[in-house]
Amino acid sequence: MPRRHRGVAPVGGAGGLMLPFARVTLIGLGLIGSSLARAVRATMPTVRLTGYDADPAVRETAVRIELVDDVADSAGTAAIDADLVILCVPVGAIGPAAAELADDLPADAVVSDVGSCKAAVARALAEALPGRAIVPAHPVAGTEQSGPEAGFATLFHGRWCILTPEAGTDATAVERVAEFWRRLGATPEVMTPEHHDRVLAVTSHLPHLIAYTIVGTASDLEEVTRGEVIKYSAGGFRDFTRIAASDPTMWRDVFLTNREAVLEMLGRFSEDLASLQRAIRWGKGDELFDLFTRTRAIRRSIVEQGQDDPAADFGRSHE
Amino acid sequence: MPRRHRGVAPVGGAGGLMLPFARVTLIGLGLIGSSLARAVRATMPTVRLTGYDADPAVRETAVRIELVDDVADSAGTAAIDADLVILCVPVGAIGPAAAELADDLPADAVVSDVGSCKAAVARALAEALPGRAIVPAHPVAGTEQSGPEAGFATLFHGRWCILTPEAGTDATAVERVAEFWRRLGATPEVMTPEHHDRVLAVTSHLPHLIAYTIVGTASDLEEVTRGEVIKYSAGGFRDFTRIAASDPTMWRDVFLTNREAVLEMLGRFSEDLASLQRAIRWGKGDELFDLFTRTRAIRRSIVEQGQDDPAADFGRSHE
Incomplete structure (x- = not known):
């Protein structure tokens, strides 16, 4: 072998x-x-x-x-x-x-x-x-x-x-x-199947999990109505709802099947989120700015490699 | 008044x-x-x-x-x-x-x-x-x-x-x-400005924060390379990179300025994420399926109310 x-x-x-x-x-x-x-x-x-x-x-x-x-x-x-x-x-x-x-x-x-x-x-x-x-x-x-x-x-x-x-x-x-x-x-x-499962845990499974979660969170608030969430969704939220509209049976099976890799990636994500939360709480603008600049470069590579639409806003029509 | x-x-x-x-x-x-x-x-x-x-x-x-x-x-x-x-x-x-x-x-x-x-x-x-x-x-x-x-x-x-x-x-x-x-x-x-800040914390600021975080997490792994993350981003990850490519100065200011409302929404999101993590760890498929079915309805309303493109995949070209 x-x-x-x-x-x-x-x-x-x-x-x-x-x-x-x-x-x-x-x-x-x-x-x-x-x-x-x-x-x-x-x-x-x-x-x-x-x-x-x-x-x-x-x-x-x-x-x-x-x-x-x-x-x-x-x-x-x-x-x-x-x-x-x-x-x-x-x-x-x-x-x-x-x-x-x-x-x-x-x-x-x-x-x-x-x-x-x-x-x-x-x-x-x-x-x-x-x-x-x-x-x-x-x-x-x-x-x-x-x-x-x-x-x-x-x-x-x-x-x-x-x-x-x-x-x-x-x-x-x-x-x-x-x-x-x-x-x-x-x-x-x-x-190998094992390597596939780790790669996809981060490029696909974790993003879906996060999207499902935030859409659930937004629809369960008391002080902001579901109508308001829908109405003002163009501020960013609507992007997550697309993924969170994926087939429920398929995705239930994915999370139950690739459990270990998903939980590991989720652990890392939660750590990073906690650190960002801290930066916001303590007003560390430079830390936020640095991250927001790094993430921009990843988007550029994805578009350059033909893995997403180069047009702004995914090429959504604005008519 | x-x-x-x-x-x-x-x-x-x-x-x-x-x-x-x-x-x-x-x-x-x-x-x-x-x-x-x-x-x-x-x-x-x-x-x-x-x-x-x-x-x-x-x-x-x-x-x-x-x-x-x-x-x-x-x-x-x-x-x-x-x-x-x-x-x-x-x-x-x-x-x-x-x-x-x-x-x-x-x-x-x-x-x-x-x-x-x-x-x-x-x-x-x-x-x-x-x-x-x-x-x-x-x-x-x-x-x-x-x-x-x-x-x-x-x-x-x-x-x-x-x-x-x-x-x-x-x-x-x-x-x-x-x-x-x-x-x-x-x-x-x-x-009122106060109500605005709570509504937008959930429909815009939290989604951006989450997107910035996950793109940061994905680019910092050891066992999955950045090249692989970019290559296989069409599995869902690429959607988050669009939002995470937004202007760094603008978004640093938003998080520092709307700090209280953002931290509150982030707290709720983290709770919900922990509960989903638990459902995955313990193999509670029904719980996952129920959430994934509810989130689908929100997407439908957003499209019906003209706040997003009705075409699949945001209308991205697939040529």
Whole structure:
């Protein structure tokens, strides 16, 4: 087993002209699953797409909007002739969903997912599907909306997709999944599931936790009404409400699953907040000014690296 | 002095056809001052606009881009024949700026400002300009960008502008300032400075404090590099960096000036965060799910009331 620096290794190789997969099955047709369906249609139109969702209403919508070629009645039926199965369900449901289709999964199929936590998910997949080619994945992309009608084909454009295969996973399977994501406009990157979980704890899970908390705090005050909070939200608060409108089931599962890393990052955040609180209480303007200047530079780098809109105010329309 | 429910009263009256002011002076030509200049030009083109900024480089830019009719060399010269003077400087600089122009201010001129804290600012203005018509104002609008070139004419469209005149302020002066903001596309609302400071502590100051903190926390980790934080910021973190890129001087002054209300709201936030931390540690999924469902409703109201973009992801382009 090769050692990897900081748990990170680049995924090499250009894709060639052959499609990495010909028959793709999506289990779970929410924001990410339905974006995948649209993105595959747009970039690999000859791929045969099969979909399944545990919710009959979602399946009905998928049929009505012609999201995939076939909507199956069970996870097993959906997987039966796939060469790639992607589980697009909340992280707490990935293990059970994998177990449900295990008996029907073709021997040479590759299994992947799109979950926001990787160590626990990798364990659950390995347990449900022993001996199978498993390449867990996490496209770092999304919006605050949910459901099969919220997806769109360009969601993964310019985004990173982190792959966390176990050491010893068939290299061809890893490269095929990497190429699949490249075709959708994303850039694949391999790291260990443990390192992924720490990185995402700070870039995604902690921000969501903070946003959910402040929106909760603001809606429970006595001296400021909820109407006032909504009315004057353009002062900054509204930014947090977007993230805090994300899917409750998905995020409950994330916090329960990536508990250790989230609690560690939260501990650091609380320390820093206490120190800022102290600076305000004692009127230490220089300390505040220094921090506020440093944080500005981070924003600049994010915009320079194409990870956010260069336009002011996220490019919100001001008409 | 009439009692006001929760410190809030509507500003009545339609504007009529006469312009509320004919000669407007802007002291401070940053994002808000320069947006005001552009908005006045767009909506009240016959108004004579004079500008001043303490920074010679900003004055030079203002001349070059023809932001106003006249760029003055001192605050006093700028105020000398104004019928409205608006101080658009960081809240810590409002008192000194008012004192600087006091001797040159015409007797019948109305003085206003755009500061994010109102109780301390109202006191500073009353002290520097005794006996004058003072109508402190706070347009709840802005972006993360700064400087005379960052402003734009539609910044105040559909936003609220809070006026906090002392009881006993000439009602005509209040109504003229209210009408001025209506012409710029904003909706004026009157409340006490103390109530304003509590409302904005939660809808604006606390969100900024939290954003600055988390961006600081994320950039100081050992096990996750700054490069990784930037790279994977689309998972949620990038939203916070926008707010944390706001003007450092402005925000240092806000936290030092509205200290009591900010510390109180911060205390509540920390309590709520500790309780969520506990729920995660003990695996209380239902508690998380309940909060995450409640916060979603707040977002919906903000969008319904036109205080944010209805498009997913703030309408960011995904190309």
